[in-house]
Amino acid sequence: MNKTILIAFLLIQNIISAQLTEDDLSVGKWQFKNAKDNNWLPAKVPGTVHLDLMDHKIIPDPFKDENEKKVQWVENEDWDYQTSFTVSSKQLIATQNIDLVFNGLDTFSEVYLNGKLLTRTNNMFRKWVIPVKQDLKSGNNILQVKFKSAVSTGKELAKKVPFTMPESPRSFVRKAQYQFGWDWGPRLVTAGIWKDVKLSFWNTAKLENVKVEQKKLTKEKADLNIHAEIIAEKAGNYTISINNQPSNVQLKKGKNIIQIPFVIDNPKLWQPNGWGKQELYPVRVSLRKNSIHLADKDLKIGLRTVELIQEKDAKGKSFYFKVNGNPLYIKGTNWIPGDSFSPRMTKEKYQYLIRQAKEANMNMIRVWGGGIYEDDEFYKACDENGILVWQDFMFAGSFYPSDEAFLNNVQQEVKDQVNRLQNHPSIALWCGNNEVDEAIVNWGYQKQFKYSKEDSLQVWKDYKKVFHELIPNTLQENVTAEKNIYWPSSPSIGWGHKESLTEGDSHYWGVWWGEQPFEIYNEKVGRFMSEYGFQGMPTLETTKSMFSGNPDLNLQNPTIKAHEKHSRGWQIIDEYIKRDYHLPADFVKYNYVSQLVQARGMQIAIEAHRRAKPYNMGTLYWQLNDCWPVVSWSSIDYLGNWKALHYQVKRSFEQQVILTEEKDGNLNFYAINDELKKFNNISLSIQVVKFNGEIINQINASPAEKELNDILKFDPVEAKNLIGNSDRNKVFLKLFLKDEKGNVITQNIHFFSKPKDLKLSQPSIRIKKISPAEIEISTDVLAKDVYLIGDVHFSDNFFNLLPGISKRIQLSKPLEKIEVMSLWDTMQ
Known part of the structure; x- marks a missing residue:
């Protein structure tokens, strides 16, 4: 063998043993066209056809004016996308496996490489991995994705069911349900390559999936099992390392599931917002053969326990989350997709919205089942900000089929998503759907569509197959036990x-x-x-x-x-x-x-x-x-x-609040504490205040129990004894909850009348500039619901301003002019 051939041989052997590499095809020069047309136009990937059409001014922005109506034709068309990319002969020779990876195709498509049909897709929420080495050629390659109309395809699928399904055809289409229109969103049924596209080169073996099981958690140590799914080209000895701690493993050819124990000493817990820090531990899983580095997976995990407690009691059955051994009162909200065109959501917007949830003292967000399984950045932001996630699967407010093809499709969807998401400490609960049980029981579809008894029974059979069998069984197979809390439908029982x-x-x-x-x-x-x-x-x-x-x-x-x-x-x-x-x-x-x-x-x-x-x-x-x-x-x-x-x-x-309930002429006061700490010897100071600031009565109250742990109720106070002959429409209560040292824990105010009945005087509101980004605001009489108007974020707004008490407000940026309004202005 001559020297040149030897060097080339050694180089190729070295490349063959090298770790996985990826080419991002999303950054290539993509084109798109209506399937009926011949002219290709530049496109963006990730993206949607609507965004590409807007870029070329073929359609107007549907968010503007009444333009939504003008773009409805888009959903009925088929759309083609294509790009070209090069692969060198060296890459082809030196690489044993080359996979084409689509992380999101919306929704029905055919994928072609160099004119050959590789696969057909039918689910926006699945990851598609296609081995393509044998279909690639040295030099230029043409990749095409031909999308069929989701609406037209859904209608064809609907014809296969012998009765009319509500919300057809969206029930038959595994794509974001809200795109078909909701009572807060437009109808914009998209198509396109909505997530990134990669060409993955790998040799010898690859890490397919890693999940972290928390076996036991104490103050002294966290006992973990690292489960790694490895695809090996050939059997042999390999080394898998967890944070540089190596273990030798024997792999067979094909798929291997490896379990490796891992310990973290003196672990610090991941705490929900309001209870402490969100401690996160980096975990790097590395795969080697001999001295050759093959693959890495990097995770950030949080150590915590979450339990859903349902225990029978005198009034029914409890439903609460216990986090790290303590009952957590959940305060939060529901999340819908942040844009009708999901690829337009930036990491910055995800981070911003989750930070605003934290800023508002929340500890949980429910990801609603009519949207999408959100981007990794969403869950990362929740991990970092202490926001637990109630994760719906993507089914909402309709009936769904359960034929074999649909079930197989959903099973793979669930597997893909739970493998992607389960290592996030923020994930607290998996929920089968949004309001599907409710739709079957309470919304009268069976009567509306004249179902037979057999039709109605079939709907329930379909429902149970998907949400009581397929999804929980798939979770059990793919999610570690301590992270597998499943709830079939939200709500569990309809509000009637x-x-x-x-x-x-x-x-x-x-x-x-x-x-x-x-x-x-x-x-x-x-x-x-x-x-x-x-x-x-x-x-x-x-x-x-x-x-x-x-x-x-x-x-x-x-x-x-x-x-x-x-x-x-x-x-x-x-x-x-x-x-x-x-x-x-x-x-x-x-x-x-x-x-x-x-x-x-x-x-x-x-x-x-x-x-x-x-x-x-x-x-x-x-x-x-x-x-x-x-x-x-x-x-x-x-x-x-x-x-x-x-x-x-x-x-x-807020973590501590003092709340008032007016009932049967009595005022009931509740002190509520959601933190883990306790307050001793608390007391309540109650002032009756006129709108001009004059205090006309003041009393102190103490509860029978002096310790505020979760909630304390004070003895009722008769309203008429407290306010005397004062006009209820001209006074309010000012409440101060104090600790044993007399420090104010929290305060609140209570009005006795509806806003429209309050006898307000015109306030003289004064704004004083403290700095370019800070103002001080004050008033001579009560200014109810003060509204600061300006193109900035105010640290507080729509607040009650009391006479004699100035309030400082931070501005997100300097503002030359600030307009101000209060409720009094709406009464004139």
């Missing part, structure tokens, strides 16, 4: 049934859908309230973004109307405003009051839930965020601005 308030989780929609008064929240308190809500307008800035030109801020404007997706939304908001406020004609005032009524409703609900602790142990309002500029239930609008609701949630979710 009394059992929905005595066991399981509850979606209470008597407010809004049932148009019941907010006060009904005081009666309808379940064990765990996982959905309830009320709509409010987005901020003025976001409302203006609905327009492509100069905004016409008028409630009768067709653009404003088009951005309210609930068929009776405006009428319901108006009705609730009239109950509690004055209905303004002016648009800016209407926008303001619509936010106040939303915040008021949720305050009443949250306080009712917290007062019922420990009977109630969780409250998740609907919803945190929006997918476009819209009038909705969100507390943060599409542009990331806090609505009045989010400011109120931050106050209502």
